[in-house]
Amino acid sequence: MAARSPLSPFAAFFRLLRRNVVVLAGLGTLGYLLLPNVVVTVFSFNKPKGRFNYSWQEFSTDAWKDPCGVADMCGSLSLSLQIAFWATLGATVLGTMIAFALVRYRFRARGAVNSLIFLPMAMPEVVMAASLLTLFLNMGAQLGFWTVLIAHIMFCLSFVVTAVKARVMSMDPRLEQAAQDLYAGPAQTFLRVTLPIAAPGIAAGALLAFALSFDDFIITNFNAGSTVTFPMFVWGSAQRGTPVQINVIGTAMFLIAVLLVVTGMLVGKRRARKSR
């Protein structure tokens, strides 16, 4: 009975405790999520004794001074960036076209198209990787840059479609009608009205595609042959010995990403304030 009264100190204490339990549990999860990043950063300043950088020895900035000091690592990094760039471009163009067709037009076999786009996202990566390898083996394709690029465009496509579709669906079709009423041709309407409004969705899809392609391991592992992307390099080094430079790259990537996101948020805030 006492718990019902909002003024009862007992109830107030319990409510406070309950709220704090949720907050504490949530922050605990956040800590669990961020702990490995902290470890990666701290160990980028380590000077390991053996080949593996798993236990703390002494502070050193050697790896930061010489990030490309490990054979083949920066080469694999630049290869990953190239593949991610082209995969993003390919998946974004193809995916945006599909998204527009899905939202704006009526056509036959819509259900089949929708499930063809949904299935790659609901399939374990290893299944896609293995089946694609059987295709390449049967066709006698040379495994390498091109097979990896083909595979990356394939699995990024669905994510771009989903991101762009969400944005185009929330678009007001009357804006385009208004443009046409003001004598804009179809091309002009598309370039000056449709595309700018859809741009955030396309950008989100492209960013997602880049992140997915750059960090992909399982599909690349199956279809790369002897080509070594950055994740493949890290995988190999887990067997042979982990250089500290891996942690340097990991830390730098984390910092750059957070910096970009925070800058983007601040710019967005300022713009919102200005338009007010």
Place this chain on the structure above:
Amino acid sequence: MTTRSEAAPPGTDEAPARPARRRGRLVPYWLLLPGILWLLVFFALPLVYQASTSVQTGSLEEGYKVTWHFATYWDALGDYWPQFLRSVLYAGAATVLCLLLGYPLAYLIAFRAGRWRNLILVLVIAPFFTSFLIRTLAWKTILADGGPVVGALNSLHILDVTSWLGATDGDRVLATPLAVVCGLTYNFLPFMILPLYTSLERVDGRLHEAAGDLYARPATTFRKVTLPLSMPGVVSGTLLTFIPAAGDYVNADLLGSTDTRMVGNVIQTQFLRILDYPTAAALSFILMAAILFMVTFYIRKSGTEDLL
């Protein structure tokens, strides 16, 4: 055709209008064609090739032929059922842990974070930008033998319980099922948090007040209002966690031992090292079928529960 219609004087409406309309009808197909073709050739066709490979016999030197050798499936299941079972168990455990760990954080972001909301969201997504392999390797340091985490778990006698359950091995956490599940949970946690947050964010905060006004205790409010309304997020979050976790072989390889191998590890070694393509294809096909079956069943079931 086009030149004639463009050259037609503006007075005659009929001639240019018709080709334009016909072209308009084809537009969606032209937009769909390249992307759909890509998915058909590099996603759907490979599944057919995989199915065909799984019933072939032969050897690498002499080549493989389709002989409808379905016994490969029975042999694969007979040889590797422990790995299949492990995949389901580990992925299931990781999914439950993700839900238990992820729900409070999603709830915190949706209802309690205030002006910190965007910052916390960024912190949830930010780890993605460091290669997940590097972050998974960091768990080797965190769970190292004799390290602070293992020491704390040991002094709290948690390791005694997990050892008794068979999840850990004496004083070790690394190279045990617990380490693999811990890595899987960590890797797929954001896939649970984000859908949960999206569905919690849509819950009208006034419903909480209304429940409180109707004398519901906080726990009751959660059970009868918040949780049912967040079910779409729970369903998509569990799917997004379970599916990739069941097929994963990275965590089992980096954090586990030969006793924690999952079906993904078997497919990987069969395909890339042993080069036994029919067995690998059969295993991959079974995994795909099992997951599609489970997902369909789960969606059906949760769909009806949602309405109750």
